[in-house]
Amino acid sequence: DGGITQSPKYLFRKEGQNVTLSCEQNLNHDAMYWYRQDPGQGLRLIYYSQIVNDFQKGDIAEGYSVSREKKESFPLTVTSAQKNPTAFYLCASISRGAGGFDEQFFGPGTRLTVL
């Protein structure tokens, strides 16, 4: 069964803690993305990676870090420097669709709450 998995589904963090969100895909996609969604807002890009061992900052990278050691995995760490981390986090990967254009597909998301 191919797809994108994220874990955990719900995560609670205390002030000052770092937490890591998992994203795995078995679709053989090269590019992977992390987004953050706040209530009533669209998705904002945190980091993206187009190839193993390479990643780029998105629009709101401060307070976050990523790694891309394997093609299948793109974990996101929310550090204590992120002052307002409570949000819904979505991981996505790219599939090249008909006509040669890219289509993004999303994992089920992780809802992070700071206590």
Place this chain on the structure above:
Amino acid sequence: QKEVEQNSGPLSVPEGAIASLNCTYSDRGSQSFFWYRQYSGKSPELIMFIYSNGDKEDGRFTAQLNKASQYVSLLIRDSQPSDSATYLCAVTGANSKLTFGKGITLSVRP
């Protein structure tokens, strides 16, 4: 700053009516345009994509693109209560980066 703007909602239509969702974008170099449906608490699901000017139909959904006016829309015919969700417009720029609008919540009244 590349922007994607959607009508402020929510939008409410009766069952069986046509729902019209609109989106404008600022980057004239945008190539690909997507509509995602997102149910409450779930991740976005791709329902339509369009690359060329004109209309593209898929079942009850029609996407319309006008690059000269930088405008993309989604029409939902014969709206059903199960269509009640938030609809996100997204536009692809450089490096396949998607820029999303804030979304519009559609409510279909039985």
